[in-house]
Amino acid sequence: MPEKDPLFLPYQIKEKEIHYDASLYLSYWRSGWKKLRANRLAMAALFCLIGLMLMAIVGPMLTPYTYYDTHLQLKNMKPCKMFWLGSDELGRDLFTRMWWGARISLSVGMVAAVLDIIVGVLYGAISGFIGGRVDELLMRFADILHSLPYLLLVILLMVILGPGIFTMIVCITITGWINMARLIRGQILQLKTTDFALAIKALGASRWRILLKHLIPNTLGSIVTMLTLTIPTAIFAEAFLSFLGLGVQAPIASLGTMAHDGLSALRYYPWRLFFPAGCICITMLCFNILGDALRDALDPRIHL
């Protein structure tokens, strides 16, 4: 009997080979979170943001003053025991006002960004999903809107609609959704041709179900990233408009209006500018750092 050729022996499955390493197969969000947690800078930014938001909520309650209380004998005070960050030209407590301002700025930024995302995602998804002539038409329209200078358009609208929180959010949203729409459209176009989309179609899912249940959730990574990066843009737009005098009206303050008021007193009372300005910078910085880290963590191209 010839010796058995070792190449044709029956294969013996060893216990070790089917070992399943769960850590290699984390879900998309779990692995994203893991990568994010490894990024110390991003985590610092995240905690800083949480702290800022908490302060925006409880900050005004920590002092005995309200944002509109005036103390005319105690104008332009330096930071001291009574006024932790000093007082302004009407003797209003800057600490209280700053956190009130942070409230306004953060909410304007976040609401505007969320609205941007909703409009942008729907527009982009529908455009990419339907495709063809409709896509062409919708994207040409977006191109035209996109070629208009963003802040210029916002300023124009603010001049006409009049200053105020609500109009500001509307103005920022009207012009801000286009980037999101283009990004999502591109992704939907890609996803549309994938095998899993075909499989869902073959299973008989309706068009809307495919779009809403399967395609859009797959773009969620970009949506989250984009949201984090849109918020600072919106906060900047708010501060910019307030700085131009088109922002919220007194006695309410946003960080932008406080910076604007502080500018006129820069020479003698620089802290009136520095605290709100620093607050804007830190907020925007944290959102930008977090957004960058999210992009790295959630980018499907880097994902295993």
Added chain:
Amino acid sequence: MLFRIIIKKLAILLISLFFVVSLTFFLFKLVPGDPFAQEQAVPEEILHSMHHHYGLDRPWYVQYALYLKGIITWDLGPSFKYEGRTVNAIIKEGASISLVLGAEALLIALIAGIFLGTLSAVKRGSFIDRLCMIGAVVGISVPNFILATFLQYIFSMKWGLFPVARWGSFAQSVLPAVALAMLPTAFIARLLRASMVEVLLQDYIVTAKVKGLSFMRIWACHVFKNSILTVMTYLAPLCSSILTGSFVVERIFGIPGLGSWFVTSILNRDYTVIMGLTLFYSGILMASVFLVDVLYTILDPRIKLSKVAYA
């Protein structure tokens, strides 16, 4: 093919411009209130003759037609608030200042951005790289009006190195130009780093190294040209940010440029000036987008129309 692309872009440019023109016109028609209304009631007859003088008593389509005709013949009408001044004159006066300031800022941004981007791409992963990139995030996050006030406070008021404000000498233009250049610099550095890191990993760079070319030669002949294209697509939005930044920066430094005029006319509700300046700005920006697009198509033959970022 190139010709077709240019025609298509040109068509979009013209449609967009028409869109802006119409939008500004109808938005300002919708504004409630009268442009000549003041705190004290103005007599009926005076309002009437004012309206007649500025052609506001005619039906809207006639006004629209006249407005379009005015734009084609580059006559943007008189200022409502400054008697005897035309929008044309204001633009002419302000543009010469703002253009110099903007060009200076763009130059700073390009030089500094390319330098920093290259530095961190070449030294990828090093301490310098991290420092540059953190600096870039900070640069993107600090609003230009805050930077401008800080520069003014520290360099002019505290240390007295530069004049505090006004326009005229080179020293007076340094701080505003730096304030304007900050964001584009950071943006260019980040973009350039990203694309340059990709280029540096390509095989032809290895080939060039193996051939024994010097670093400067590889960089100038192979790396730079291929990585600067991404930055170029973003030149137009960068111009736009310099431009809108100039509104506040010019105001902070007391520079009588277009930006200051724009803000003043916003605060004055001087509608014709706002409309005229909006058009002027949009026109410049769209033209720059168009030029960048065409240049991009010429420089990179691989590009297909669909891929050109119409930013």
